[in-house]
Amino acid sequence: MKITKADKKAAVIRAALELIAERGFHGAPAANIAARARVGVGTIYRYFENKDALIVGIMHDLEARVAARLFDEAYLKDGTARERFLHISGGLLNYYMDNPLDFRFVEQFMNSPYGAAFCRDKIFGEPSTEGVAGALRRLFEDGMDGGLVKPLPLPVLFSLSFGPVMFIMRDHILGLITLDEPLMDATVKACWDAIKA
Amino acid sequence: MKITKADKKAAVIRAALELIAERGFHGAPAANIAARARVGVGTIYRYFENKDALIVGIMHDLEARVAARLFDEAYLKDGTARERFLHISGGLLNYYMDNPLDFRFVEQFMNSPYGAAFCRDKIFGEPSTEGVAGALRRLFEDGMDGGLVKPLPLPVLFSLSFGPVMFIMRDHILGLITLDEPLMDATVKACWDAIKA
Amino acid sequence: MKITKADKKAAVIRAALELIAERGFHGAPAANIAARARVGVGTIYRYFENKDALIVGIMHDLEARVAARLFDEAYLKDGTARERFLHISGGLLNYYMDNPLDFRFVEQFMNSPYGAAFCRDKIFGEPSTEGVAGALRRLFEDGMDGGLVKPLPLPVLFSLSFGPVMFIMRDHILGLITLDEPLMDATVKACWDAIKA
Amino acid sequence: MKITKADKKAAVIRAALELIAERGFHGAPAANIAARARVGVGTIYRYFENKDALIVGIMHDLEARVAARLFDEAYLKDGTARERFLHISGGLLNYYMDNPLDFRFVEQFMNSPYGAAFCRDKIFGEPSTEGVAGALRRLFEDGMDGGLVKPLPLPVLFSLSFGPVMFIMRDHILGLITLDEPLMDATVKACWDAIKA
DNA sequence: CATGAATGAGGCTTCATTCAT
DNA sequence: GATGAATGAAGCCTCATTCAT
Numbered sequence: 001m002k003i004t005k006a007d008k009k010a011a012v013i014r015a016a017l018e019l020i021a022e023r024g025f026h027g028a029p030a031a032n033i034a035a036r037a038r039v040g041v042g043t044i045y046r047y048f049e050n051k052d053a054l055i056v057g058i059m060h061d062l063e064a065r066v067a068a069r070l071f072d073e074a075y076l077k078d079g080t081a082r083e084r085f086l087h088i089s090g091g092l093l094n095y096y097m098d099n100p101l102d103f104r105f106v107e108q109f110m111n112s113p114y115g116a117a118f119c120r121d122k123i124f125g126e127p128s129t130e131g132v133a134g135a136l137r138r139l140f141e142d143g144m145d146g147g148l149v150k151p152l153p154l155p156v157l158f159s160l161s162f163g164p165v166m167f168i169m170r171d172h173i174l175g176l177i178t179l180d181e182p183l184m185d186a187t188v189k190a191c192w193d194a195i196k197a
Numbered sequence: 198m199k200i201t202k203a204d205k206k207a208a209v210i211r212a213a214l215e216l217i218a219e220r221g222f223h224g225a226p227a228a229n230i231a232a233r234a235r236v237g238v239g240t241i242y243r244y245f246e247n248k249d250a251l252i253v254g255i256m257h258d259l260e261a262r263v264a265a266r267l268f269d270e271a272y273l274k275d276g277t278a279r280e281r282f283l284h285i286s287g288g289l290l291n292y293y294m295d296n297p298l299d300f301r302f303v304e305q306f307m308n309s310p311y312g313a314a315f316c317r318d319k320i321f322g323e324p325s326t327e328g329v330a331g332a333l334r335r336l337f338e339d340g341m342d343g344g345l346v347k348p349l350p351l352p353v354l355f356s357l358s359f360g361p362v363m364f365i366m367r368d369h370i371l372g373l374i375t376l377d378e379p380l381m382d383a384t385v386k387a388c389w390d391a392i393k394a
Numbered sequence: 395m396k397i398t399k400a401d402k403k404a405a406v407i408r409a410a411l412e413l414i415a416e417r418g419f420h421g422a423p424a425a426n427i428a429a430r431a432r433v434g435v436g437t438i439y440r441y442f443e444n445k446d447a448l449i450v451g452i453m454h455d456l457e458a459r460v461a462a463r464l465f466d467e468a469y470l471k472d473g474t475a476r477e478r479f480l481h482i483s484g485g486l487l488n489y490y491m492d493n494p495l496d497f498r499f500v501e502q503f504m505n506s507p508y509g510a511a512f513c514r515d516k517i518f519g520e521p522s523t524e525g526v527a528g529a530l531r532r533l534f535e536d537g538m539d540g541g542l543v544k545p546l547p548l549p550v551l552f553s554l555s556f557g558p559v560m561f562i563m564r565d566h567i568l569g570l571i572t573l574d575e576p577l578m579d580a581t582v583k584a585c586w587d588a589i590k591a
Numbered sequence: 592m593k594i595t596k597a598d599k600k601a602a603v604i605r606a607a608l609e610l611i612a613e614r615g616f617h618g619a620p621a622a623n624i625a626a627r628a629r630v631g632v633g634t635i636y637r638y639f640e641n642k643d644a645l646i647v648g649i650m651h652d653l654e655a656r657v658a659a660r661l662f663d664e665a666y667l668k669d670g671t672a673r674e675r676f677l678h679i680s681g682g683l684l685n686y687y688m689d690n691p692l693d694f695r696f697v698e699q700f701m702n703s704p705y706g707a708a709f710c711r712d713k714i715f716g717e718p719s720t721e722g723v724a725g726a727l728r729r730l731f732e733d734g735m736d737g738g739l740v741k742p743l744p745l746p747v748l749f750s751l752s753f754g755p756v757m758f759i760m761r762d763h764i765l766g767l768i769t770l771d772e773p774l775m776d777a778t779v780k781a782c783w784d785a786i787k788a
Numbered sequence: 789c790a791t792g793a794a795t796g797a798g799g800c801t802t803c804a805t806t807c808a809t
Numbered sequence: 810g811a812t813g814a815a816t817g818a819a820g821c822c823t824c825a826t827t828c829a830t
Contacts, residue, residue, distance in 0.1 A: 008811085023310065024310040025222075025223070026222070026310075029802075029803055029804080030803070030804060030805080031803075031813095034812095034813090039812090040811055040813055041804090041805085041812075041813060041814095042805090042806080042807085042810095042811065042812055042813065043810085043811060043812070044805095045804090045805070045806080046811075050804075050805080051804065051805090107308045108308055108309060110308070110367075111304045111305050111308035112221050112308075113221040113223070113224070116371055120371065123372075150383070150387060152380075152384075152387070153380070155365060155368040155373050155374040156361075156365055156374070156380065156383070156384055156387075158368075159360075159362075159364035159365035159368065160361045160384070160387050160388070160391070162360075162364065163356075163359075163360030163361035163362070163363060163365070164357045164361065165356075165360070166360060166364070167355070167356035167359065167363070168353055168356035168360070171352045171355075171356065174316055174317065176316065176352055177350055177352040177353070183353065186347070186349055186353070187349075187356070187357070190347060190391045190392065191357070191391060193390050193391050194357070194361070194387045194391035195387065196390075205793085227820075227821060227822080228819090228820080231796095237794060237795040237796055238795080238796065238797095238821090239794070239795055239796065239823080240793080240794060240795070241822095242822065242823080243793065243794075247821080247822075248821070248822090402790085418703050418704040419616075420616070420704075421704070423825080424824070424825060424826080425792095425823095425824075425825095428791095433790080434791035434792055435791075435792060435793095435826085436789095436791055436792065436827080436828085437790055437791070439825090439826070439827080440789075440790075444825075444826080445824095445825065445826090502702055504761075505699050505701070505761075506615050506699060506702075507617070507618070513765050513767065517765075517767060544777070544781060546774075546777055546781070547774070549759060549767050550759055550768070550774065550778055550781075552762075553754075553755040553756075553758035553759035553762065553778070554755045554778070554781050554782070556754075556758065557750075557753075557755035557756070557757060557758030557759070558747075558750040558754035559750075559754070561749070561750035561753065561757070562746060562747055562750035562754070564701075564702075565746045565749075565750065568707055568710050568711065569714075570710065570746055571746040577743075577744070580741070580743055580747070581747055581750070584741060584743070584747075584786065585751070585785060587784050587785050587787075588751070588755070588781045588784050588785035589781065590784075599814085620798075620799055621800060621801080625817095630815085630816090631815060631817055632800090632801085632817065632818095633802080633816055634814080634815060634816070635801095636801065637814065637815075641800080642799095642800065642801090
């Protein structure tokens with residue numbers, strides 16, 4: 001058993017994510033990805049049918065890592081709707097602060113034909129009760145039932161909650177602003193103001 | 198005045214915007230743009246130094262059209278900070294509802310290396326007191342002075358105001374939700390809740 | 395009668411010669427030629443059927459200018475074969491020293507498919523008794539008859555006479571050597587040594 | 592050892608040389624080069640960064656082949672300056688007689704912006720004591736020291752030696768003259784007359 | 789006559805993908 | 810499995826030439 005086993009796949013995913021995050025889809029040819037992953041070009045095609053599959057694969061991988069971070073033990077112990085909201089919203093902001101490349105990737109992925117297809121696929125699948133989406137839905141639905149959250153369609157609540165987070169993260173990464181703990185806190189609290197009844 | 202005038206440039210811009218909006222940057226080769234604009238390929242290069250310049254040119258053009266719509270007479274007549282906020286925020290939402298292709302373009306442009314460069318250029322220029330950015334800055338600064346708006350850095354206020362708008366528009370365009378007048382109204386009002394003191 | 399009449403043609407020829415001399419055939423698109431000649435692109439095509447015709451036209455023009463310089467009154471007055479040889483050979487060297495762009499053009503023209511065709515055309519025409527070629531032929535033939543010049547085919551005598559001149563001119567223009575009066579003199583005298591019996 | 596080895600590079604070089612020799616730089620698009628080399632277009636770019644690099648690469652390759660021919664054992668055994676000169680000068684003429692395409696390439700290359708850059712690069716490097724240039728320098732310097740060769744700058748001696756060779760070769764290839772053994776012999780001997788003291 | 793906007797064939801180069809080793 | 814040389818479709822861009830003004 002060598003250092004390199006089938007975690008070549010992980011290396012490919014990481015290399016591709018980094019390259020796309022840093023240079024856009026244009027700037028991530030298979031040859032560069034392979035080079036950065038210290039892998040032969042052909043190896044990419046062992047693990048992914050083609051480049052599109054690789055890109056979607058990166059997104060799935062990333063999603064799992066984000067979910068693991070947001071729904072940790074801290075989240076599972078009970079709390080008010082507001083506390084749980086702040087936990088998730090703030091957690092997302094924190095995650096992207098710690099992993100700016102992940103953010104840059106998501107940003108580019110979601111706002112591209114890939115993202116559209118990705119979302120459509122999610123929708124055509126039944127509204128899962130598990131994963132990030134499920135947890136959030138329960139949070140908002142409970143909140144609305146308890147009269148704590150404005151009675152609005154879920155997508156609207158989502159947008160009020162995460163739109164600002166994604167927006168401000170980009171500014172932070174571009175250097176237009178420097179987010180610190182208090183500022184992040186103020187931001188997610190303002191988001192709560194937007195959705196609270 | 199003949200069939201051929203210099204609005205070939207406008208035709209190129211429109212064709213490129215549409216193609217990019219519909220199919221992403223990948224799906225908009227120069228040949229297709231020219232074909233849709235009913236123009237020779239070479240003509241593109243009479244008006245734009247290269248494809249990148251064209252793409253940035255589209256964004257500038259689009260910006261001007263958005264600004265013209267948001268800062269009309271209705272805006273200029275006085276109103277409370279909240280009224281002006283709702284006018285702009287709602288106006289933007291409306292504009293994109295009416296021009297979904299414009300929205301799709303902005304979305305892709307801003308979340309790509311093009312957008313990063315574009316924003317950086319804006320920043321290195323002095324904080325203009327005119328245009329969309331200037332008007333918004335005055336609006337928020339006045340609001341903060343009057344104690345009507347939370348005292349937060351401008352980029353944060355921007356993100357609270359427009360993050361949700363952009364987010365929900367994508368859902369709408371993807372068909373995940375159908376925005377109607379009341380829903381749009383509720384959304385921008387919720388945004389105000391986020392920023393109001 | 396304005397400054398610009400049909401000497402637009404001359405302007406085109408000059409502009410094209412300069413551009414080709416400085417940047418090669420690759421670096422002389424019609425648009426640039428027109429710009430440097432301060433003339434519309436279309437104008438080029440009034441005077442030359444196409445670009446090839448223009449290029450050959452430049453060569454003809456240049457030939458005439460060289461001939462005018464070499465066969466002046468000084469040449470016509472009698473002299474020994476050696477004197478006449480040195481006059482011509484040195485005159486050519488001098489001409490190119492004074493007109494380096496002309497040299498660079500000739501150099502590129504002659505060593506290209508254009509030059510091959512040009513020479514072929516000359517050959518298929520009867521061996522003219524006039525012009526540069528004619529005068530040189532007489533000079534060499536007289537020299538051979540008088541036993542002053544090695545009895546070799548004309549092309550060989552030509553190459554011994556002008557090969558070195560063209561060769562050293564290129565070095566001079568490239569800056570590999572700096573020709574001055576004594577050096578030029580020594581060079582053409584050495585050429586005479588090559589052909590003298 | 593299969594059909595495909597890495598002498599694809601040699602095939603590309605050969606194909607490009609031939610095409611350029613026969614049709615000029617204009618007449619050698621990458622697609623044609625690839626076709627003649629029986630290679631995919633992309634393959635060219637595995638071995639050369641771009642077309643310019645290919646062209647310079649051809650020249651380097653050719654230089655090596657010429658050097659190998661001129662400085663063989665026959666040259667190394669001692670001889671008078673005149674004998675060695677005739678060996679080299681005649682050898683060059685012979686080489687080009689045997690390889691007319693090489694000649695046509697050199698001719699076009701040297702008299703073009705490529706050649707200028709090529710020579711400049713050579714100059715900025717220190718005057719190498721090896722290779723063709725070095726051997727020739729030694730030959731001429733020894734000759735001058737021994738009073739056998741005219742005391743002239745090296746570039747002038749070069750031009751007197753090789754200018755006629757290149758010149759007459761072109762005539763031969765264009766069919767203006769047909770060089771045979773005696774004629775070639777007479778030519779190089781005449782060149783010696785030009786440089787001998 | 790002169791102009792230069794318009795054109796599109798054609799050139800250079802990239803890059804996803806394959807396949808022999 | 811892993812590799813990377815080979816491939817050619819396809820993208821960007823240039824430029825000789827035309828033609829309406």
